[in-house]
Amino acid sequence: MAQPTTDTWSIFDVIGPVMVGPSSSHTAGACTLGYMAGLLFGHGLQSATLHLHGSFGEVYEGHCTDVAIIGGLLGLLPHDGRIATAYDLAEAAGISITLKPCHLGAEYHPNTVKFDLQGNDKRMVIVGSSLGGGKIAITEIDKIPVRLTGAYSSLVICFDEGQHSLMDFLKFAMEEGLDPVKTETYSYKNRIILDIEIRQWFESAIIEQITSRFDVKWVRYLNHISHYDQS
């Protein structure tokens, strides 16, 4: 039975995204997945291995799925015409790309990509799926099951159990005048990913403060991806 979605749908997701063709799931959604993975990895990407599962692995060439994912990794959004030149852009940026069609297992959505991202002494393995009509969800980060959809702006913090508590971060956010709307915690073994939904835009200085004040693995700010924007 197809799972009814629990995500919110704006009318701009339905009559949209405004995008460069040819496929909303295999091009636009793929691009957004790359974009989210790029944000999660942060600076210093040197190599990316893209494991393409299911329909992604079967038909990626025809839909430019690989091109779109790489464009996204480089920070381009689905309506950006530069996506078509993503391989050149990656080469110019010194990022090596490897493609591997694969089968991750029946439990994965048929349009799934597993990113193995490396650079600057860091490595991150991120799994995400393109859900149709350009919608996406990041479902795993370094084996930690998560659900990040880009539907809202959030502060994502990764740390080890025992180091800090949810309250430490919430208190910090409040002190900084941020307005946390909702939190979600995800864990695998003793590692925790905390997703704090924040409505307003905030300065990257806050990220630096968190990194210096707390003992965290990493912190990222993910800006909400809206299909309302079209240029």
Add this chain to the structure above:
Amino acid sequence: MSSRQFFSAAKLLQLIAQHDDLTTIADAVLAAEHELTSRQPTEIRANMAIRLTVMRDAISQSLHNPARTKSTLSGGDAKRMHEHTPEHNFLSPVMHRATQYALAVMETNARMGKIVAAPTAGSAGIVPGGIIALQEEWHMTEDQCVDGLLTSAGIGIIIAHNATFSAAKGGCQAEVGVSTAMCSAALSAMRGLSPERCLNSASLALKNMLGLACDPIAGLVEAPCVKRNAIGVAHAMTSAEMSAAGITSNVPFDEVVEAMNNVAANMHANIRETSKGGLAVTPTGKRITKMIFGKNLGTALAKDTPPTAEPSAQHSCHYSQA
């Protein structure tokens, strides 16, 4: 104040019945979107109007373009249909125009041009084809077109919440099927039918698309997709006209969506965007696939296989920008 979000046709009709400020599906969609995103109705309408412009650009980019796409699977058909003006035409002027426009948007999409997914890129020709052809032939205002888009979005929202737009999950009924339902409701709204009649035309359209296979040749969103959009918009118009005539679907819209979900669950993976079934694995489908990718996807290739084009580099994208 109770919520104005709706996740079913029943709730949508209930909201319209209960609130004096809501008379059409477009009104209800605006109210729900405003509640969800706090954007003002004027902003929402203005953004939708820009999408209409993107749609028109996508049409004009291919309407007179005779060139085939790089894969050679599509291109030039919008022009062909545009220049086809026989004295007797099976299609009414508005339907004839809509089919040209649907073809044009899809050809632009195949050339990696800019389009508006509605709800997906593979089905991007149907909603604009219908709405813009109706505007031009029946002299509708831009505001009426925006109402049409909002109505189609309302239908899409209900389907998104209860089923899927993913062909990898639900086959082409989730793309072209859904967009015919969206388009049909939009056209019904633009000609002034009641919300019930709009939903009814969406039911008629979607019912006739249940089980549609997603089987694109070589995995490209071109064959059958491009032509399927043209026939899809004609299908949406037929449904809308039947609804206007007072023909009523036995099964209400919410249950049709449930049926779509149920059919999706019964569809084999081979006909869900894997290009392992249907048209993609016909002798011709396989021959074309081999020609394009230099890759033998099957054993039973046609004898007249042309010499393989230079095998595509793993990294190349098979779309021309031209």
